[in-house]
Amino acid sequence: MLVNFISSIVKVQSDIMEQIGASCISLNNIRNDEENETKTEKLIASSKSLSSHEENISLKGLFPQIIASLIAAAFHIGNGMAMSYSSVVISQLEKPDSDIKPTTGEKALIASILILVAPLASVFCGVIMDKIGRINTIKTAMVPAVVGWCLTALAKNTTVLITGRALVGIASAFGTSPAIVYIAEISNPKMRMSFLQLCPTYVALGMIFIYLGGWFMHWRLLAWVSNVFAILPCLAVFFIPESPMWLIMKGRVKEAKNSLNWLHKYQPPIPGKDETFADIQFKLLKKEQEENSEKSKNKGTVMDIAKEFLKPTGYKPLIILLPLFFCQHFSGVYITMFYSITFIEEAGTNVSGYFASIMIGVIRLVMASCNIFVLKYMNRRTTIMWSCLGMAVCMFTSGLFTLWIKEGQTTAKWVPVAALLLYVVFSVVGLMFLPFMVIPELFPQEIRGTGYTIGYSLSTAFMFASLESYYFLNETLGGATNLQWFFAIVCLAGLVYTYMFLPETKGKKLIDITTNFQKGWLYIGKSHKEDNVNNNV
Incomplete structure (x- = not known):
């Protein structure tokens, strides 16, 4: 049971x-099916009438x-x-x-x-x-x-x-x-x-x-x-x-057609076709559902999945991700979100903790809106490393001015807040979100879903541990200054670790990613000619 x-x-x-x-x-799933070119050709042929439209x-x-x-x-x-x-x-x-x-x-x-x-x-x-x-x-x-x-x-x-x-x-x-x-x-x-x-x-x-x-x-x-x-x-x-894909999966064909008609009601007619855009979409979704049903019948058992994790392409991504998750959550990214007001007030600034938190929220809002362009044009490793470097500099600066404020050596009490706001900018661009995104990119197709589940759960465990340890760390390290410097050190550790171990996945074929795990643990020192190519996703 x-x-x-x-x-x-x-x-x-x-x-x-x-x-x-x-x-x-964006993993270019068509590339990932290199081992099954027949299915790829079928997929391209069935969607050809829609792609240009x-x-x-x-x-x-x-x-x-x-x-x-x-x-x-x-x-x-x-x-x-x-x-x-x-x-x-x-x-x-x-x-x-x-x-x-x-x-x-x-x-x-x-x-x-x-x-x-x-x-x-x-x-x-x-x-x-x-x-x-x-x-x-x-x-x-x-x-x-x-x-x-x-x-x-x-x-x-x-x-x-x-x-x-x-x-x-x-x-x-x-x-x-x-x-x-x-x-x-x-x-x-x-x-x-x-x-x-x-x-x-x-x-x-x-x-x-x-x-x-x-x-x-x-x-x-x-x-x-x-x-x-x-x-x-x-x-x-x-x-x-409702989602037409789910309706088709449940055999509710009429509702699926109505849903597609609603979602595509302003689509112009396709030249040379008697069918509407929604009609063709319905046929493709139905065919895709039939193929997925066939795949699910042939899916491996729990033991088969476990065997895949015993291979280097299964266990190495998990092991490599663990230190990255530690750096992600103990860099203060989520601590400064869940404890923002308390954290800001302990920094000794004369700026209201609520006002500063509102500004943090506004910055997150703006950066979340702009982040799509970063994801499109920048490599994963490069983005995470720049993010870690920027976060480390900002958190060190904030900690330094927190110390000077408490010692009475400066009256620039606005600096910790300004540094924290800039810290948020760097975090949202990279370390806050990208570790979640690279989880499914690192695993083979056979265990990608399970790998994502396990990886995300491990990341959540680190997040819980970091939030639970906030007061302990603050007391053990001796206050806000040392806590901020601790976050800065973790950020630098994340930069070095990413440079040494984290593979680049953006625009990479699945075979290239899995081959990297079969070569060894370190990512540096290998030939990665495509890493710096600007691949538009």
Whole structure:
């Protein structure tokens, strides 16, 4: 029973992550099927009538997809609010007149509980979204979200407060994961990355709302107001159609056709074709579903997957990713998000922690919107290394001025905040997101979904550990200055480690990536002639 349960969970989450990985990360999947050229030729032939038409699609033709993506991703606003709310509530609970007096451990758990419940919630979310659909799963997120925010607002002790935060964390998984899959399934291939960029943009917007609200509101009132951003997105999805891919998978052919007609209703006729764009798309999706069903029958067992992880192409990516995850989370990227107000106030600056947090949110919003161009034109390794270097310089500068401020050697109390804002710019460009993106790029096709699941879970564990250890690190290292220098050292370690071990994946064929793991551990010292080629994705 236990083995079957674990097997089903791995299968479901692997399938979901394969969809997300294949849709969100540009890997040139046609290149990856070099070992099966016949299937590649079939895929090209079946989509030929659509490819040139999709490349020249107009804004009017994309309008339904834009609306659907804007609505489906809207729950990410609540996700951003949930993540940044810990900063506000902890800051206000630390005040002398607070009616709840949490311990240091309880404050850490208030911040980190969202990360603790996320992996398990995502697994069950995957089961549900495959059963009832992407849109219906988003609708269900409203229940734990509203209950969680209400418990938070009414909490008389830390136990109830933490329980409310946990429910909001579960809701975040149920409201965001289906949205990512939905957008990946309905969007034009040329615009997919742009539409998916709505998700981090909405998260940054939610953070701004919370920091701005926390500046003027009590944390209980802010929790009540947050219900609005849990209810409205779930109501809005009633006005968009279900994913046609999921409908076809469930055999609901008529609804799938209606969904495609809605999503492509402004598409002009294809020259020389009697069928509409939606009709041809329907045939291709149906054929793809039949092929996927056949592939799923031939999928390896849990033991077959385990054997793949015993090969260098299976275990080396996981081992190489572990130190990168450590550097990602112990560089302070998420600590400065979940504890931003407390962190800024301890830096000794005269700038309001709430105002500085709002500015951090604005920068995240702008950078999340612009990040698509970085992902398109820059290599993964280069971006991460520059990100680490910039973060290290900024955090060292912030720590140095924090020391000088406390010693009375300077009156430039605005410098730590300015350095932190620039630190956020460098983090969003590279170290904050790219380690998540390279996970599926490093694994062979046979275990990509499972590899992503395991890698993402390990990264989440490091995130939880970093958030839990904030107060311990601050006390052990002797205060804000040394803590910031610790973050700077970790950033530099991430730079060196990335240079030495992390393979370049952008624009690379699967065979090139897997061959690298068969050669050895170090990435430097090998011939990588294509690394500096500007490959447009």
